[in-house]
Amino acid sequence: MKYELVYIIDTAIEEDPRKELIARFNGMIEQNGGTVDSVDEWGKRRLAYPINDMPEGYYVLVHYTAEPTVPKEIERNLGITDGILRYLTTRIEEKRSSVKPRTARIAPAAVKAEEEPQQAPASEDN
Numbered sequence: 001m002k003y004e005l006v007y008i009i010d011t012a013i014e015e016d017p018r019k020e021l022i023a024r025f026n027g028m029i030e031q032n033g034g035t036v037d038s039v040d041e042w043g044k045r046r047l048a049y050p051i052n053d054m055p056e057g058y059y060v061l062v063h064y065t066a067e068p069t070v071p072k073e074i075e076r077n078l079g080i081t082d083g084i085l086r087y088l089t090t091r092i093e094e095k096r097s098s099v100k101p102r103t104a105r106i107a108p109a110a111v112k113a114e115e116e117p118q119q120a121p122a123s124e125d126n
Contacts, residue, residue, distance in 0.1 A: 002065050002094065007078055007087035008057035011044055021083065022060055025074065032073055034066025051085045
């Protein structure tokens with residue numbers, strides 16, 4: 001199944017430890033049998049509301065494919081890791097197109113209007 005994970009890292013953490021933290025969670029996904037499809041670092045952004053008296057956080061978006069038990073383990077580790085302010089995992093639904101598209105229907109009023117002959121507007125001669 002495909003998942004999307006967004007987590008916010010404390011901006012007080014320096015760049016090298018932050019990179020290690022991101023690599024640690026990506027490695028954790030792979031250790032549990034998943035594959036990391038993409039990692040997008042959004043960078044430092046203003047939070048909607050202060051968390052732990054911090055107005056900003058460093059956002060990371062991860063798309064990955066894994067078994068249904070993996071997100072619970074990842075979230076457990078995110079919850080006990082210092083420096084992670086918030087996180088959210090979402091399962092991505094794959095759309096299946098098994099339904100045929102409906103044919104376009106013509107409204108009954110439009111059909112009657114087409115059947116009646118069009119009358120030319122009367123012109124006024126002065």
